[in-house]
Amino acid sequence: MLIKSTEFITSAVKPSQYPVSDLPEIAFAGRSNVGKSSLINVLVNRKKLVRTSNTPGRTQLINFFNVNEQFTLVDLPGYGFANVPLEVKKQWGPMMETYFAKRENLSGVVLILDIRRIPVAEDLQMLQWLRTYDIPCILAVTKCDKVSKNERAKQTAIIAKTIGVEREELSFFSALSKEGTDELWVRIEQLLAAGTAE
Secondary structure, eight states: OOOOOEEEEEEESSGGGSOOOOSOEEEEEEBTTSSHHHHHHHHTTOSSSSOOOSSTTOOOSEEEEEETTTEEEEEOOOBOOTTSOHHHHHHHHHHHHHHHHHOTTEEEEEEEEETTSOOOHHHHHHHHHHHHTTOOEEEEEEOGGGSOHHHHHHHHHHHHHHHTOOGGGEEEOOTTTOTTHHHHHHHHHHHHHHHHHO
């Protein structure tokens, strides 16, 4: 996809604050420090559309961005970081599940996993929500430049087994080398096309 424009719309925590729009939405979710902000910035060819932080867990709101006047990119709060206040952690689950249950124009979610980490309970919870609400999911495995080929093969097998998917369902990505950018866009565009057709 050729990115011509990206524009911040609003931040929200509940449905009454979601932007009114008929455009299909693609949301991005993942554990804190998984490389979500870097992945989004590479995809839209912007250095700082989404702020990257040395302090994981900073994104605690649902952030909406208009891309090309064609679809809405949604940056969901990162999860699983120990230093996030307990009250914020308690709000995270209901906020996410409400978004998945209520957002009718949500066409799919890019769930981001770190190649170096075994998926945790929150990753499995996220997958369960997506399956419960019948939301298509792209599984993006990031930071692939940080492991050797042998380690990558080993971790791929562990990740696929842990979340119960075939290896072919995983899309590999590196913000450093831009590996996987085109493949991710192909999968995202397929979801957008399906969402627009409904």
